Amino acid sequence: IAGITQAPTSQILAAGRRMTLRCTQDMRHNAMYWYRQDLGLGLRLIHYSNTAGTTGKGEVPDGYSVSRANTDDFPLTLASAVPSQTSVYFCASSDQLDGTDTQYFGPGTRLTVL
Amino acid sequence: GQNIDQPTEMTATEGAIVQINCTYQTSGFNGLFWYQQHAGEAPTFLSYNVLDGLEEKGRFSSFLSRSKGYSYLLLKELQMKDSASYLCAVMDSNYQLIWGAGTKLIIKP
Numbered sequence: 001i002a003g004i005t006q007a008p009t010s011q012i013l014a015a016g017r018r019m020t021l022r023c024t025q026d027m028r029h030n031a032m033y034w035y036r037q038d039l040g041l042g043l044r045l046i047h048y049s050n051t052a053g054t055t056g057k058g059e060v061p062d063g064y065s066v067s068r069a070n071t072d073d074f075p076l077t078l079a080s081a082v083p084s085q086t087s088v089y090f091c092a093s094s095d096q097l098d099g100t101d102t103q104y105f106g107p108g109t110r111l112t113v114l
Numbered sequence: 115g116q117n118i119d120q121p122t123e124m125t126a127t128e129g130a131i132v133q134i135n136c137t138y139q140t141s142g143f144n145g146l147f148w149y150q151q152h153a154g155e156a157p158t159f160l161s162y163n164v165l166d167g168l169e170e171k172g173r174f175s176s177f178l179s180r181s182k183g184y185s186y187l188l189l190k191e192l193q194m195k196d197s198a199s200y201l202c203a204v205m206d207s208n209y210q211l212i213w214g215a216g217t218k219l220i221i222k223p
Contacts, residue, residue: 042118042201042213043157058210090156100145100164101209105156 003027006091006106013081013113021076021109023091031094032074033058033103034066036087043090049074050096081113116140118214120202125220126192134187134200134217142207148176148187149201151216157201161187189219197221 004025013019025032031050035043045058049068063085065077074093078085088110092103117139126132138146145164149157163169163178163185175188187200199216206212 040215042215045210100162102159102162103211104159107156
């Protein structure tokens with residue numbers, strides 16, 4: 001792997017179903033983030049993690065949960081999907097000690113909840 | 115509240131120069147970022163400014179004025195491949211990125 005990967009690429013999900021979006025990075029970045037991107041709106045932070053074992057809530061955390069068991073992986077779980085969670089989800093990572101904390105993004109997961 | 119403003123859409127001609135503006139009001143400031151995002155793809159990092167002034171990187175330059183809460187991205191010698199959305203983001207006092215909605219740049223031949 002080079003960089004940051006996400007799976008699946010896209011998914012259609014029935015409302016009420018549970019879904020986990022996967023994110024893996026191989027850059028040994030300490031921080032990882034989940035965003036959603038909706039048409040006409042800026043990227044909105046769902047959850048973040050500054051280091052393995054810790055997580056925090058972003059701007060729109062309701063209906064989502066995350067875990068950070070190790071440095072590389074940061075899965076996002078929708079416990080019971082609703083149509084308003086239809087969006088494109090981006091995972092990102094950053095090295096908070098590199099002086100700029102620049103975030104690098106995965107390719108995204110396009111999720112449709114019906 | 116925190117706010118990032120940038121134009122929704124701009125049109126420019128191949129070979130020309132375009133300036134995309136971004137104004138911000140945030141709780142604290144720890145740097146301003148510009149990203150490029152082609153349709154259906156992920157944002158990719160273009161530039162970072164934390165001090166006032168101009169940062170030049172090839173055909174792209176980014177300017178920052180912290181006192182005015184203002185930045186711009188300057189694209190020179192426009193190419194068709196520059197057609198994309200350009201996202202402005204500010205890192206606030208909590209070191210979280212606040213994102214603008216993006217400027218869609220359309221390049222015409």
